[in-house]
Amino acid sequence: MTTTELEKGTSLWHDxxxxxxxxxxxxxxxxxLAVIFLACLVLPSIPxxxxxxxAQSLALKNRPPSGEHWFGTDHLGRDxxxxxxxxxxxxxxxxxxxxxxxxTIGVCWGALxxxxxxxxxxxxxxxxxxxxxxxxxxxxxxLGKAIEPWTVDLTNWAVDLFAGKEASVSxxxxxxxxxxxxxxLVPLFIAIGALSWLTVSRIVRAxxxxxAKQDFIEAARSLGLGxxxxxxxxxxxxxxxxxxxxTTLTIPGIMLFEATLxxxxxxxxxxxxxxxxxxxxxxNRMASNPWLLFFPSLFFASTLxxxxxxxxxxxxxxxxxxxxx
Amino acid sequence: xxxxxxxxxxxxxxxLFVLFTLTFFLVRSLPTGPFKxxxxxxEHIQAKMEAYYGLDQPLLVQYxxxxxxxxxxxxxxxxxxxxxxxxxxxxxxxxVSLQLGLVAIVLAITIGVPLGILAAWRKNSLTDYGAxxxxxxxxxxPSFVIGPVLADxxxxxxEILPAMGWSPLSPAFWILPALTLGLIxxxxxxxxxxxxxxxxxxxxxxRTARAKGVSEGRILSHHCLRGGLIPAVAYIGPAFAAxxxxxxxxxxxxxxxxxxxxxxxxxxxxxxxxxxxxVLLYGSLIILANIATDLLGVWLNPRLRSTR
Numbered sequence: 011m012t013t014t015e016l017e018k019g020t021s022l023w024h025d026x027x028x029x030x031x032x033x034x035x036x037x038x039x040x041x042x043l044a045v046i047f048l049a050c051l052v053l054p055s056i057p058x059x060x061x062x063x064x065a066q067s068l069a070l071k072n073r074p075p076s077g078e079h080w081f082g083t084d085h086l087g088r089d090x091x092x093x094x095x096x097x098x099x100x101x102x103x104x105x106x107x108x109x110x111x112x113x114t115i116g117v118c119w120g121a122l123x124x125x126x127x128x129x130x131x132x133x134x135x136x137x138x139x140x141x142x143x144x145x146x147x148x149x150x151x152x153l154g155k156a157i158e159p160w161t162v163d164l165t166n167w168a169v170d171l172f173a174g175k176e177a178s179v180s181x182x183x184x185x186x187x188x189x190x191x192x193x194x195l196v197p198l199f200i201a202i203g204a205l206s207w208l209t210v211s212r213i214v215r216a217x218x219x220x221x222a223k224q225d226f227i228e229a230a231r232s233l234g235l236g237x238x239x240x241x242x243x244x245x246x247x248x249x250x251x252x253x254x255x256x257t258t259l260t261i262p263g264i265m266l267f268e269a270t271l272x273x274x275x276x277x278x279x280x281x282x283x284x285x286x287x288x289x290x291x292x293x294n295r296m297a298s299n300p301w302l303l304f305f306p307s308l309f310f311a312s313t314l315x316x317x318x319x320x321x322x323x324x325x326x327x328x329x330x331x332x333x334x335x
Numbered sequence: 336x337x338x339x340x341x342x343x344x345x346x347x348x349x350x351l352f353v354l355f356t357l358t359f360f361l362v363r364s365l366p367t368g369p370f371k372x373x374x375x376x377x378e379h380i381q382a383k384m385e386a387y388y389g390l391d392q393p394l395l396v397q398y399x400x401x402x403x404x405x406x407x408x409x410x411x412x413x414x415x416x417x418x419x420x421x422x423x424x425x426x427x428x429x430x431v432s433l434q435l436g437l438v439a440i441v442l443a444i445t446i447g448v449p450l451g452i453l454a455a456w457r458k459n460s461l462t463d464y465g466a467x468x469x470x471x472x473x474x475x476x477p478s479f480v481i482g483p484v485l486a487d488x489x490x491x492x493x494e495i496l497p498a499m500g501w502s503p504l505s506p507a508f509w510i511l512p513a514l515t516l517g518l519i520x521x522x523x524x525x526x527x528x529x530x531x532x533x534x535x536x537x538x539x540x541x542r543t544a545r546a547k548g549v550s551e552g553r554i555l556s557h558h559c560l561r562g563g564l565i566p567a568v569a570y571i572g573p574a575f576a577a578x579x580x581x582x583x584x585x586x587x588x589x590x591x592x593x594x595x596x597x598x599x600x601x602x603x604x605x606x607x608x609x610x611x612x613x614v615l616l617y618g619s620l621i622i623l624a625n626i627a628t629d630l631l632g633v634w635l636n637p638r639l640r641s642t643r
Contacts, residue, residue: 143350144357145617147580151602152361152610266477270584273479274599286479293588294481297491307480314475318564 022251022328036323039316046313050098060092065279075301082301084291093283095304100191101282101310103197105265111203112264113257116210117246123211124218125241135215138208141273146205150267151276154201165193191282197278204262213256217249251328258321262314269310285310336633340626347622354618355611358397381592388602398449401611411608415601421612424597429616431501432593436578438509439517443574447521448567451528455536455563456555466525473522473564480580482515482588499590512589516581520574524567532563545562565636572628 030036054060067087075082081090123134165186173185221227222245230240265285271277272286280287285306292303385391389400404411410421447470452464489511490498502508535541536559544554583595594613601609633639 139346140350140353143347143618143622145576145614145621146581146618148598148614149357152358152614155602155604156361156364262475270478270479273477273584274587276599276602286560289477289480293479296483297487303480303483307476310609311476311480318471318475 026251026324026327030323033323033326036321036327039319039323042312042316043320046098046309046316047102050095050102054092054096054099059094061089062095063088063096063283065089072299074299081305082299084299084302085295090302090305093288094285094309096258097285097288097306098309098313099284100195100278101265101268101286101327102313104195104202104268104278104284105261108199108203108206108268109257109260109263111199111205112260113210113253115203116207117214117253119207119212120214121218121241121249123248124215125237125245127219127223131215134211138211141205142208144205147267147270150201150205151271151274152268153204154197154271154276157197157200161194161197164196165190168193193281194279198268202267206260206264206267210253210256210260213252217252218245221245221248253322255325255328258304258317258324261322262317265310265317266314297333340630343626343629347626350622351408351615351618353461354614355402356398358400358611358614359607360394362605363397364393364450364608365605390413392616405611405615410612413601413606413609415604415606415609423607424609425612425616428594428597429517429591431503431591432582432595434503435501435509435512435516435585435591435593436575436582438513439578439582440520440574441517442513442573443517443520443524443578444571445519447524448528448564450521451525451567452530452532452555452560452563454525455532456551458533458536463529467529470522470525473518478515478519479584479588481518482512482585485511485515486589499588501589501591512585512591515588516585519581520570520577523570523574527566527570528564531566532559534564535559538562561635565632568631568635569628571631572621572625579617579620 059111065088067083070079070083070087071085073079073083073087078219079089079095080092083089084093119134119138168189169185173182177185218241222303227240227244230244235244268277268284269286269289272284274289274292278284278287288306289303289310292299292306296303382391389397392400401411410425413419413421413424450466450469454463457463486498489496494509497508498511500508501512532555541554541558544558549558581597582593584597585591586593587599596614597609598613599605601613
């Protein structure tokens with residue numbers, strides 16, 4: 011009994027978890043992320059807990075942080091605490107959904123190129139080379155602007171879908187209030203996601219090429235397995251480490267990107283708000299009301315810090331060879 | 336070698352062609368047009384204006400015309416700023432952006448590289464942790480937070496440096512915007528330099544050199560610098576691209592009359608010739624920077640020369 015227990019090998023993932031747990035910076039990152047994500051995703055969904063982020067009150071304008079308004083209020087008397095949490099929800103959603111879009115495209119593209127090889131590989135990677143040389147921010151701005159008009163149709167379609175075509179006007183409006191904030195973000199997801207998969211595809215291609223050379227793939231092929239099965243069941247799971255690491259490091263990049271666009275007035279649109287928009291509003295009034303800039307920046311920077319530390323920690327844990335020390 | 340450069344330049348032309356096509360059709364599909372203003376323009380006047388600029392013809396004909404004109408070096412007329420040529424707009428505002436970008440990249444290199452070398456040399460010491468924490472701050476706190484804070488502190492409170500505006504000849508105006516713009520590249524450069532230097536410092540030849548009593552300074556400068564800088568040098572191309580897109584933000588924070596300001600305005604109005612001109616200019620700069628980066632990399636790392 012004891013010998014079998016002793017002889018039980020440890021898996022890669024088990025080792026990696028142990029290494030990650032020893033990394034204090036990464037674990038601190040996990041805790042910070044958990045706190046911020048829970049606060050932003052859960053608190054706004056509890057009814058009557060937070061003040062309405064868009065409720066204006068001239069009597070309450072420009073209040074510094076106090077017991078009633080933890081983070082103070084802005085020039086329209088809106089509560090910054092609830093604005094930061096509601097804005098965080100959008101920023102996090104954009105970060106995660108766009109990363110999912112981008113990683114999905116990148117994994118498929120890179121896996122296909124690496125597995126097919128030859129001319130297919132050349133053609134696919136040439137496309138990546140060309141897209142790499144484009145000025146990213148500028149193309150995203152143009153692409154986002156170009157698909158913006160579709161959001162009206164998309165919103166109407168989604169309202170019909172969820173409320174039913176024959177629904178009463180009040181029911182349609184009710185559906186619209188929660189559908190619209192989501193559909194107006196879709197251009198952003200598509201525009202950023204459509205161009206940010208390039209690095210993922212290069213990483214995945216290199217990984218797939220490495221794994222595909224190994225004997226167990228040869229064995230799988232001689233057993234007569236189909237290409238799709240070999241690629242998705244045998245090759246990709248073995249390339250998962252770098253994909254996870256890169257995904258973690260892509261989220262902060264994309265959140266920063268969304269904030270930049272929103273700061274320039276080209277990203278998230280009011281009445282939606284995001285950390286980028288709050289920072290922009292705060293930056294305009296920072297001389298007299300510094301808390302307007304401080305709290306959104308604090309949440310935003312902490313999230314980026316945590317994700318970057320976690321990403322670095324995951325890289326050290328999953329791939330000890332590439333560790334920085 | 337020369338063949339490789341020509342190859343890359345040829346590929347660059349292909350990229351520019353794709354870029355132009357993409358930009359042209361994206362901009363033309365925008366709902367905003369230069370003549371669709373809030374003030375209603377009488378229909379016959381609008382038709383005349385569109386005819387003057389050739390906008391009444393089929394899209395593909397316009398595309399072909401623009402392409403032929405571009406090949407002969409004619410960027411066209413701005414649709415928004417009446418009677419001004421795109422090349423004139425660019426030649427007026429680009430020098431400002433270029434100067435800002437160059438100062439920023441010089442600052443990024445002079446801050447980032449020495450910091451990375453120092454961190455690698457004093458690995459796992461307080462200096463190392465401090466330098467890397469600083470780099471993390473540079474990566475995580477976006478320029479649009481740092482910029483306004485710096486402008487407020489040094490510009491409005493302490494009144495040492497101008498908080499906004501631009502003057503090509505007085506360096507006081509350059510410091511804050513260029514520092515804000517270069518910070519994120521400085522952060523990445525220091526991390527990459529540290530990683531590269533660490534890798535070289537772990538090599539056997541360094542141990543041999545130490546055993547022979549070579550001084551630490553000489554080991555760093557003569558034995559390790561060239562190899563250790565390879566990852567950082569490879570980043571200079573992407574840093575260039577980051578600084579170009581970053582300047583859109585910085586120019587709006589510090590009210591600098593550069594190309595970025597024009598670009599954002601022309602996107603809002605759908606001024607296709609100006610957008611195309613700016614996009615092509617930025618695209619060519621990034622392509623050239625990438626080629627230069629690769630050449631520098633080959634010069635630093637002789638192992639790359641034998642391939643092909």
